[in-house]
Each structure stands twice: as structure tokens, then as C-alpha cells.
Amino acid sequence: MFEIHNCAPQFIQQLINGVALGGLYALIALGYTMVYGIIELINFAHGDVYTLGSFISLSILGLIPLATISNPTVLGLIALAVIILAALLCGIIGVLIERLAYRRLRNAPRLAPLITAIGVSLILENIMQIWKGNSEVSFPQFLPDHWHQIGGVRFDDRSLMVVVVSLVCMILLNFFVFHTKLGKAMRATAQDRDAAQLMGINVNSTIAWTFFIGSALAGVAGFISGMYYGTTFFLNGYQAGLKAFTAAVLGGIGNITGAMLGGFVIGIIETMTSGCISDQWSEVAVFAILILTLVFRPSGLLGQQLPEKV
Amino acid sequence: MLRNIGAPRTASAALLVLAFALAGCSGSGSGSNATSNGTAGASAGGNAAGGTVIKIGADLPISGADASDGVPTKLGVELAIIDANKQNLVPGFTLQTDILDDAVNGVHNPSQGAKNVQSFASDDAVLGIVGPFNSNVAKAEIPLTNSLGIALISPATTNPDLTKGPKALELRTTNPQTITFFRVCATDDIQGPVGADYAYNDRHLRKAYLIDDNETYGRGVADAWGAQFISDGGTVLSHDHITKGQQDFHALLTRAAGAAPDVVFYGGVTANGGGLIRKQMSESGIGNVAYFGADGVRNDQFLTDAGATADNVYATVAAVNASTIPAAKQFLTDYQTQFNQPVGSYSAAGYTAAMVLIKAIGLASKADGGKMPTRAEVLSQLRSIKSFQSIMGPFAFDANGDTTNKIISIWGAQKDKWVFLTQRKFAAK
Incomplete structure (x- = not known):
């Protein structure tokens, strides 16, 4: 039942597992936190956009005769192209969801968009169930897999890819938000929508861009999770979305750096609990830490980036 | 901040209703494709002359990942109905299957199983049920069949506590001494x-x-x-x-x-x-x-x-490999011709479970002078079968409802x- 295993010899190995899982959570958490930051909506459909990303990648890969290609460079380029395509398509879907379901409700009582988000989530889940069926769908393992051994620690290209891709996305996002004009518009809109509008910022398009970027990151996460686990399932987004949302809250919802930190913290806690105690305790640990953090730091680890009230 | 709460209200109300409607759908939607009259998913087979319809319920996981077990088992049941009608095993009656899925969102679900049993029980034409596939589903269904007095014959549940020992008695709360749950596989x-x-x-x-x-x-x-x-x-x-x-x-x-x-x-x-x-x-x-x-x-x-x-x-x-048994040769050929699909671990068990149920129905009807038997009569016939010549070999049910033919492949x-x-x-x- 509750026994502590000696997990010291595998500490680094488990850390790698945790960082890979955390990278996925962080990528999804970014979408939650960006949307919340700008319109204070918990976009429950976001987890399903992540699953949609893996389904879209799967369909694109199905069009490519992968078995006939053996050149690793070409395969790598194909992977890159599929990531970009999946990100674009998910981004567009995110924008459509915002346009069709949320925009009209932007000034409605908070409950209305929240329930709408749950509705959109169910719509997406049911569409995916009809599309690919309700059992695990296998994801082609087309990239050559190499194992690396450093000391007693071994890891493969797949986990390396998850970590690298998520870090690259986060660096790009950070650059975008803090060093571009559109990023500045986003931060301004998040701080005070009305004032931003008065300053000549197109609030509607800024919010649409926020949805685009958040959903595109979920699309990337969808592709790399498919590559990492080798399968995908129409309900995966529910569980992953819940964890990623927790990560966003843990880091301080609305805070981009917080979401990344939260993602890695949740991934590592979950893996370490599974590795050192038992799988059954991993969720208990994740949510216990969330509650404890919120008790002592109600606005999350790094704090919310809320409009500064003077 | 000032909020405009005028115009979007109707839209939000409409969406709310939509969202709840969808939530309701997904809760029960993927579970079963049954209709109230029980004809959806039914497959009448054979060429036996009409007459009153007797239904064999089948509760199996036939969607999602479990379908790769559930569907071949279901096909076994369907083949049994076809054969039984051809051989006119219950004279004066046409047999039909009524198949319900107990998988929700792609995984077998005990409460869906329980709902399915209730829906079978409310149809007077259903004289017995083949199923379920999974032990936790059986755990939810046995108390129901025990109080409703309807036979449940599982082709594949293997947990011993379903039939034996104090835990089995806890499942048979209403009539502890009455066996309504049988199985044709080992444990x-x-x-x-x-x-x-x-x-x-x-x-x-x-x-x-x-x-x-x-x-x-x-x-x-x-x-x-x-x-x-x-x-x-x-x-x-x-x-x-x-x-x-x-x-x-x-x-x-x-x-x-x-x-x-x-x-x-x-x-x-x-x-x-x-x-x-x-x-x-x-x-x-x-x-x-x-x-x-x-x-x-x-x-x-x-x-x-x-x-x-x-x-x-x-x-x-927990069942014999049918291809090692000469008696199953015809079954395997027919299965191939009829469905052109691979035989699953429990296809022969599905066939056997349906066949033994049909045998009991036939005996009960004969004892009644060709009338439609009651569920209780079918149950008592099942308990008293001495040796049933099945395609998995001859067997009977022991005092707990388990098969006497225990083979592990x-x-x-x-x-x-x-x-x-x-x-x-x-x-x-």
C-alpha cells in the first residue's frame, strides 16, 4: 500500500521522465494561462485542442508514404513540417472557437463563457470520437530512435525531442510576448482592455492572436505526445488538460513563466511520486502540493499578473 | 468594470442549454445503442418458421479498446442464435439476440452494465442474458440478476469471488441461496x-x-x-x-x-x-x-x-483453444464463413454460453408443453443440466454456477x- 521505495539510484532517470512529462504539461499550460491572462476565461476546451493536435498530426502523417523514406534528414524535416502544420491548424481552430463561442460572451456573466467552454470541450471530444473511434490509435514511429547513455542514465531521442521542442517553444513565446509589438499589445490588453482599446489597440484581433498562439502550442504538444507515447486517444486531453490547468494555477494563472515552471513542477512531482511511492499516490501528491501552495501563496508560485489597481 | 449584460444574455442562455444537452448525451450516449423495443443491434438469424420471439440478451463491451475482445465474443453469440434457429432448438419460437454495449468512452463500465441488465429485464421476451466480459461489470450485474431472477451466463469473467466464498454471497444479497450467475470459463x-x-x-x-x-x-x-x-x-x-x-x-x-x-x-x-x-x-x-x-x-x-x-x-x-477440439471444427468454419473475422479468445465461449442458455430454454419450453417458459423455469433447467455437449467439451454447472470444464490455454x-x-x-x- 504505502511504502517508500529506495529510488535514489534512479533519481536522475526519474528526473528525465519527469522533465519530459513536465514539458508536455507546460506547453499545454501556456494556452490556459495566456487565455486566462487576457480574458479571465478558463478555457476548458484547451485540453481537447491538444488531443486534436495529435489527431491532426496523425492524419497528415497518414498522407505521407513514410515506409518508403529512409533518409533520417528527410524524416526529420517531415516531422518539423508536421509540427508546423499541426500548430497552424490547431491555432486556426482555436481562433474559430474564440470567434464562434466566446467572443459574444465576452461581457456576459462569468458563468456563461465557462459553461460554453465545457460545451466546446464536449463537442470536440465527440467529434474526435466519431473521427478516430474510441480506442487507442497508434501513432507511426517513423523517426529513428537512438539511445544515449551518460553514466548510469539512459534516455532516447524521443524524450530528448519532447524537452527540446517544449523549451524552444517557450523561448520563442517569451521572445514574442516581451519583445514584439503584438506581444506588447497582448500585455496591454491583459492589463486593461478598455485603456488598451483607447490607445488604438485592436482588442479583438489581439485576443484572437492569443487564442491562436495558445492553441498552436497545444497542437505542438499533441504531435510530440503522439511521438513520445506512440499512441493517442480521444479522451487524452481531459486528463492532460486537468494537469496542465493545475500547472497554470500552481505557477500563478495568467503568468507565462509561472505556467512553464508549474508544468515542470507537476511533471516532476508526478513522476517522483510514482517512482518512489506508488502510481496511485501520484495524483494525491500533485493536488496536495497544489492546495498547500495555494494556502500559503494564494496567487501561485510566481503570482498572478493581474491588472495593477491604483 | 462596467459590463454589458443586455444583448448576449439570450445567446448565452441558448448555449447553456446546448452545453447541458451535450453533457447529457456524452454521459449515456456512447454506452449503448439500444432502443426501448430492443430491436436495434438485434440479429435474427436462421430460417426457422416464425412464431413468438424469444430474445437472448447479450451484454458485452463492443466499442473502444475492449471491442477487440467483446466483438469476437458477440459474434460467437450471434452464430449460436443462427445455428439454434436452423436446428429449431426451441420448437415454435424464433430466437433473436438483443445486444447492448457496456463500454462507455471505449472502456467497459459497471454502471452501464447494470443499466443494460435492467433494460433486458424490462423486456418480457428476454429469457436470459449472455455476458458480461469483465469481472467488475459482473459485480455490478449479479445483485440485479439475483433479485430480478434472470439467468446471466458469462463467457469470460474469471474472478473467483463472483461465484465462490463469502464475497459471492455478498453479491447474492436478495436470494443468497439462488444461483443466477453462471460461467463457461475457468477462474x-x-x-x-x-x-x-x-x-x-x-x-x-x-x-x-x-x-x-x-x-x-x-x-x-x-x-x-x-x-x-x-x-x-x-x-x-x-x-x-x-x-x-x-x-x-x-x-x-x-x-x-x-x-x-x-x-x-x-x-x-x-x-x-x-x-x-x-x-x-x-x-x-x-x-x-x-x-x-x-x-x-x-x-x-x-x-x-x-x-x-x-x-x-x-x-x-481461461478457456480451451477451440481449434484443438474436434467438436468445434464446424463452429470455426461457420464463424469464418459467416463473419470472415478472426476468432477471439472467447468466441467459442460466447457460442457455448448462448447455446447452453438456449438448451435450457428449449427444455423449459418442452416441460411446459411448448409454451413460452418463464425466466425461473429457464434458471432451474440451467441448474439441473447434467452434461451439456458443447464445442468446448462436455460440462455442467457446479453448485456455485461455475463450469466443470476447466481448461487454461x-x-x-x-x-x-x-x-x-x-x-x-x-x-x-
Whole structure:
């Protein structure tokens, strides 16, 4: 039942597992936190956009005769192209969801968009169930897999890819938000929508861009999770979305750096609990830490980036 | 901030209604495709002359990952109905199947199973039910069939506590002494030990790491396997339980790798991660370690999920391999002609369960002078069958409702197919 295993010899190995899982959570958490930051909506459909990303990648890969290609460079380029395509398509879907379901409700009582988000989530889940069926769908393992051994620690290209891709996305996002004009518009809109509008910022398009970027990151996460686990399932987004949302809250919802930190913290806690105690305790640990953090730091680890009230 | 709450209100109200409607749909929607008159999914077969319809209910998981077990079993039941109508086994009546799915969102679901039993019970034409496939579903259904007085014959549930001992009595709350649940397969108190013996004696494995899916079936079979493995002289390094809906087993398997097992036993079904665990074993550095499972993983979905790692994998099935029995030859040919689909672990069991039920219905009707028998009469005929000549061999039901024909077959996975290795027969206790 509750026994502590000696997990010291595998500490680094488990850390790698945790960082890979955390990278996925962080990528999804970014979408939650960006949307919340700008319109204070918990976009429950976001987890399903992540699953949609893996389904879209799967369909694109199905069009490519992968078995006939053996050149690793070409395969790598194909992977890159599929990531970009999946990100674009998910981004567009995110924008459509915002346009069709949320925009009209932007000034409605908070409950209305929240329930709408749950509705959109169910719509997406049911569409995916009809599309690919309700059992695990296998994801082609087309990239050559190499194992690396450093000391007693071994890891493969797949986990390396998850970590690298998520870090690259986060660096790009950070650059975008803090060093571009559109990023500045986003931060301004998040701080005070009305004032931003008065300053000549197109609030509607800024919010649409926020949805685009958040959903595109979920699309990337969808592709790399498919590559990492080798399968995908129409309900995966529910569980992953819940964890990623927790990560966003843990880091301080609305805070981009917080979401990344939260993602890695949740991934590592979950893996370490599974590795050192038992799988059954991993969720208990994740949510216990969330509650404890919120008790002592109600606005999350790094704090919310809320409009500064003077 | 000032909020404009005028215009969008109607829109939001409409969306709210829509969202709730959808929530309602997804709650019960994927579960079953039954209609109130029970004709959806029914397949009347054969060419027997009309007359009153008698229905055989079938409750099996026929969507999602469980479908790779449930559908071949269902086809077995359908073939039985076709044959029974052809041979006119219940003179004056036409037999029909009424098939309900107990999988919700792709995984077998006890409350859906219970709902299905209630829906069968409310249809007077249903005289007995074949099913379910999974032990936790049976646990939810047995109390119902016990109080409703309708026969439930399972082709595949193997948890011993469903029929034997104090836990079985807890399930038969309404009429503790009345048996309404029967099964035509062997149980995990045999299946587990046979697998463990095979691992220890035939594969010479000594250090086992046990993982189960924390369901009635998975936990039970893992306990039984582990206990026998220890009494054979082997070591059980650890016994872990996974949680439902998980996809990432790297942490658990990395820990398992640290314990250096030479066999990993997984007690559970493919839908809960059986194939993914095999796949992630190789990513966690124990890809060359043998994998043992039981009937929950001996299906095509496991091969799909595990892909190239479906090798050095062994699984037991609590039923005979039909192709080793001469009496099943016709069944296998007919199954192929009729459906042109692969035979599953429990296709023959599905056929047998339906056939023994039809036999009881036939006897009860005959005793009634050709009238439509009651459910109680069918039950009493089932209990008093002495020796039923089935395609799995002759059997009867013992005092607990278990089959007297106990055979465990052992299978090995070879990437894209399951290969029969051997089987063992047990005397009825």
C-alpha cells in the first residue's frame, strides 16, 4: 500500500521522465494561462485542442508514404513540417472557437463563457470520437530512435525531442510576448482592455492572436505526445488538460513563466511520486502540493499578473 | 468594470442549454445503442418458421479498446442464435439476440452494465442474458440478476469471488441461496497459477515484478499469479497498481527496471494500459524482460498498442483453444464463413454460453408443453443440466454456477499475432 521505495539510484532517470512529462504539461499550460491572462476565461476546451493536435498530426502523417523514406534528414524535416502544420491548424481552430463561442460572451456573466467552454470541450471530444473511434490509435514511429547513455542514465531521442521542442517553444513565446509589438499589445490588453482599446489597440484581433498562439502550442504538444507515447486517444486531453490547468494555477494563472515552471513542477512531482511511492499516490501528491501552495501563496508560485489597481 | 449584460444574455442562455444537452448525451450516449423495443443491434438469424420471439440478451463491451475482445465474443453469440434457429432448438419460437454495449468512452463500465441488465429485464421476451466480459461489470450485474431472477451466463469473467466464498454471497444479497450467475470459463484461482507455473517451470523465470490495473479482475489475477510464483520458488519483487486513464508508465517502469526483474506480470485489460506498458518497458530499459499477462491482454488491441514490442510476451486464457477440439471444427468454419473475422479468445465461449442458455430454454419450453417458459423455469433447467455437449467439451454447472470444464490455454505473442503454445485441463472440484 504505502511504502517508500529506495529510488535514489534512479533519481536522475526519474528526473528525465519527469522533465519530459513536465514539458508536455507546460506547453499545454501556456494556452490556459495566456487565455486566462487576457480574458479571465478558463478555457476548458484547451485540453481537447491538444488531443486534436495529435489527431491532426496523425492524419497528415497518414498522407505521407513514410515506409518508403529512409533518409533520417528527410524524416526529420517531415516531422518539423508536421509540427508546423499541426500548430497552424490547431491555432486556426482555436481562433474559430474564440470567434464562434466566446467572443459574444465576452461581457456576459462569468458563468456563461465557462459553461460554453465545457460545451466546446464536449463537442470536440465527440467529434474526435466519431473521427478516430474510441480506442487507442497508434501513432507511426517513423523517426529513428537512438539511445544515449551518460553514466548510469539512459534516455532516447524521443524524450530528448519532447524537452527540446517544449523549451524552444517557450523561448520563442517569451521572445514574442516581451519583445514584439503584438506581444506588447497582448500585455496591454491583459492589463486593461478598455485603456488598451483607447490607445488604438485592436482588442479583438489581439485576443484572437492569443487564442491562436495558445492553441498552436497545444497542437505542438499533441504531435510530440503522439511521438513520445506512440499512441493517442480521444479522451487524452481531459486528463492532460486537468494537469496542465493545475500547472497554470500552481505557477500563478495568467503568468507565462509561472505556467512553464508549474508544468515542470507537476511533471516532476508526478513522476517522483510514482517512482518512489506508488502510481496511485501520484495524483494525491500533485493536488496536495497544489492546495498547500495555494494556502500559503494564494496567487501561485510566481503570482498572478493581474491588472495593477491604483 | 462596467459590463454589458443586455444583448448576449439570450445567446448565452441558448448555449447553456446546448452545453447541458451535450453533457447529457456524452454521459449515456456512447454506452449503448439500444432502443426501448430492443430491436436495434438485434440479429435474427436462421430460417426457422416464425412464431413468438424469444430474445437472448447479450451484454458485452463492443466499442473502444475492449471491442477487440467483446466483438469476437458477440459474434460467437450471434452464430449460436443462427445455428439454434436452423436446428429449431426451441420448437415454435424464433430466437433473436438483443445486444447492448457496456463500454462507455471505449472502456467497459459497471454502471452501464447494470443499466443494460435492467433494460433486458424490462423486456418480457428476454429469457436470459449472455455476458458480461469483465469481472467488475459482473459485480455490478449479479445483485440485479439475483433479485430480478434472470439467468446471466458469462463467457469470460474469471474472478473467483463472483461465484465462490463469502464475497459471492455478498453479491447474492436478495436470494443468497439462488444461483443466477453462471460461467463457461475457468477462474483466476486456476488461471493465475497456471501462468505462474508456466513462467517458472517452462520459461525458467525467477524474479517477477507485478503490476495490475486495480480492477476486480486485474488485482485478483495478479494476486493469484504472484502467490503461485512464490510457492514455486520464485521471488516477487514488488506489486504495483496503476490508476485508470493513465498513459505514462515511464516512472513506474523505471522503478521496475531498478529492481532488475526477469519477468513483468501485468494483471488487467489492454484498455487500461496493458499494451502501453509493454511498449514503455523498452523505453525504460527493460525491453528484453519477459512480459506475462492473462486473458485481459490476449487480444488484437494489445498487438496494436505494443507494436514491435509484442514479443517475448505470454498470456493465459481461461478457456480451451477451440481449434484443438474436434467438436468445434464446424463452429470455426461457420464463424469464418459467416463473419470472415478472426476468432477471439472467447468466441467459442460466447457460442457455448448462448447455446447452453438456449438448451435450457428449449427444455423449459418442452416441460411446459411448448409454451413460452418463464425466466425461473429457464434458471432451474440451467441448474439441473447434467452434461451439456458443447464445442468446448462436455460440462455442467457446479453448485456455485461455475463450469466443470476447466481448461487454461497459454499463448505467446509474435509481433502481429498470437500463437497457441499449450493448454492444461483441470478436474472439477
